[in-house]
Amino acid sequence: MTAETQLSPTPRSTVIRGKKRAVQDRQVLYDILDAGLVCHLAVEVDGAPFLIPTAYGRDGNRIFLHGSTGSRSIRSMVEGKQVCVAVTLVDGVVYSRSVFHHSMNYRSAIIHGTATIAEDPEHALRTIVEHVTPGSWDYARSPSKKELAQTVALEIDLTEASVKVRDGGPGEEPSDLEANLVWAGHMPLVQTWGTPVPHETDKAIPPHVSARGR
Amino acid sequence: MTAETQLSPTPRSTVIRGKKRAVQDRQVLYDILDAGLVCHLAVEVDGAPFLIPTAYGRDGNRIFLHGSTGSRSIRSMVEGKQVCVAVTLVDGVVYSRSVFHHSMNYRSAIIHGTATIAEDPEHALRTIVEHVTPGSWDYARSPSKKELAQTVALEIDLTEASVKVRDGGPGEEPSDLEANLVWAGHMPLVQTWGTPVPHETDKAIPPHVSARGR
Structure with missing residues (x-):
């Protein structure tokens, strides 16, 4: 792993809580983004945090989002803001022998940045559509000028991102493991x-479409 | 649907974008929260929005979250804040006949509020554990005082929440539907x-545990 492929260690993107789950390889960030369908975008609106769940698509070291140009649009809420x-x-x-060590297995990517208007909106839209519904951009009717x-x-x-991954069975207190009083393990969600x-x-x-599920 | 079971129509919890997807029944909010495993919590930290994906559990008209008491803890970041x-x-x-009307089917709940310390932490933890791993609270070793x-x-x-739900096939331009040049439909994600x-x-x-998947 070279410096270029490492995630940036700014204070807010350095994992404090659950440090042992932190992953430094940028490729893992990309893999998580490529595997997901929806992101959650947080931005301050009128002095309070506001969340927008939305589709996205990744191209290299950036992601694209889209929205309508209407009132209280994603653009007016988000453009130029952190x-x-x-x-x-x-x-x-994850089922542990103790309530305390119950957990979840997950892959988590958090990105800190500023949202800017995409220079090439058609490329951005293509990237999003091809992420959510691969093959649809060339198959379906192309967007009109009005659309x-x-x-x-x-x-x-x-660039500024943090990644955490947890998998496998429970961590246990040595005394719980030794006593081994109850079943423990994990259950995948597929x-x-x-x-x-x-x-x-x-x-x-x-x-x-038909090839997708296979 | 009575006024009490309706979601609150404050400006920020009123759905503007995609209005036709808005749902006013509070029971749908509860159903979404009960079906999910992870929430995304947004809060302002050092002047920028910060996101925490975390487990939760619902009890009546509130949800509980938990974290460790360590440094940069969820408590220090979140307590008393919006x-x-x-x-x-x-x-x-959703595969439409046009790129423009491609979409996703989803159930989305957004809550605006203030995070306060739970009055009965043991009840809160039980609620979270029983939400994520039903049956585990009574089966596994109970938390020690230290834990x-x-x-x-x-x-x-x-109280202040908004809900949006989309399901079924694509919306289409009448001209695309009439021309009917390509396959359209939707693909469930299970x-x-x-x-x-x-x-x-x-x-x-x-x-x-064994009954869960059935």
């Missing part, structure tokens, strides 16, 4: 794609 | 529990 973005994947729950004008795309740099549900169409399910 | 909490469940992706002293429990009132993985134990898997 934001925090989280993508959290829950992989399971593009209704959409704003934002970008956030991934996400799978269900069967596609057609919408008023007699067309065959295209490969970019 | 917070925003989100629980988002992704139920699938309880290392833990802080916070509570957040659910979460299931995997097989429990024992941890250094010869004990039988207890019913509260």
Whole structure:
């Protein structure tokens, strides 16, 4: 792991709580972002924190978000402001011999940055659509000028980020492990794609959709 | 639906974007919180928004969170401050005939409130443990005084909240629907529990664990 691929150790992106779960490899950050579908974006609005759950897409060391250009839009709330973005994947729950050491297995990415208007909005939208529904950008009707004008795309740099990962079974107090009075272990939580549900169409399910669940 | 079961219509908890997805029934808020495992808590720290993904549990019209009492703890960051909490469940992706109307199916709950120290920390911890790992509080070793002293429990009132739900197939432009050039529909995303993985134990898997996936 070189300095370039390491995550940045600024004070707020340094993991304090649960330090042993901290991961320094930038590739793990990318893998988590690529595996998630929704992020949570936090921004201050009228002096209080405000959360927006939203789709995103990653391109290199940045992510794109999008929203409409309407009132109380993501643009008016977020542009130029400091934001925090989280993508959290829950992989399971952990049953310990003690209540205290019950836990969850997860992959967590937290990004600190500033949201700016994406220089190339069409590229940003393509990145988001291809992240959420791979293959759809070239398959479905392209956005019209009017549709593009209704959409704003934002970008956030991934330089300042922290990553935590927990997997496997419980940590235990040595005395609980020795006494071994109860069952302990972990239970995976698995996400799978269900069967596609057609919408008023007699067309065959295209490969970019049918191949997804396999 | 009576006024009491309706969600509060404060300006910040009134859904502007995607208004047709807004849900006013408080029971839907509770159902979303009961179905989720992790929430995202946003709070301002040093003038910037900060996000904490964490477990929670609901009891009536409040949720509990917990953390350690260590440095840069959830308590020091959050106690007495305005917070925003989100629980988002992704139920699938939506393939439209146009790129523009691609979407996701989801259930989203956003809560605005102030985090206070829970009056009865043991009840709060029990609520969280029983939410994440039902049956574990009575089965596993109870927290010692020392363990309880290392833990802080916070509570957040659910009065000011907004809920959005999207399900089903795509919305379409009438012209895209008429032309009907490509396949459209939606694909469910399903979460299931995997097989429990024992941890250094010869004990039988207890019913509260083995029954979970069924």
